[in-house]
Amino acid sequence: MSKENIYILEVTENQMLKMLGAVNAIKDFNRATDEKLDISYDVVQRLDYADEMLAFHLGFEQPMNEAGHKCRWADFSIRDDVTKTSRKKRQKADK
Numbered sequence: 001m002s003k004e005n006i007y008i009l010e011v012t013e014n015q016m017l018k019m020l021g022a023v024n025a026i027k028d029f030n031r032a033t034d035e036k037l038d039i040s041y042d043v044v045q046r047l048d049y050a051d052e053m054l055a056f057h058l059g060f061e062q063p064m065n066e067a068g069h070k071c072r073w074a075d076f077s078i079r080d081d082v083t084k085t086s087r088k089k090r091q092k093a094d095k
Contacts, residue, residue, distance in 0.1 A: 009057055019057065022050035051076070 011019070025046035032039050055061065059082035062070045 007059075011057060015053075015057070018053055021046060022053060025050065 025043050028043045029039060029047065032043065055076050059079045060076040061079045062072065062074050062076055065071055
């Protein structure tokens, strides 16, 4: 059995409530599309910046362009510092 990294998020109550709102908006979006219903603008508004918030807390980032601005249309990837930290922890655990 392979060892998996376990990450624990430290968030404030306010941040947790914002994440809960985003997850519920994703759920509402998915249920509407499951049932072939219209997606309400309320759901769209609740999803605004959900990607940025979740990416921040989960250690994801988008690449930067030459001017140092985020490439908003690029896919997120795991930040290098997150993977380096997990590799260090894994190496210590293997010793």
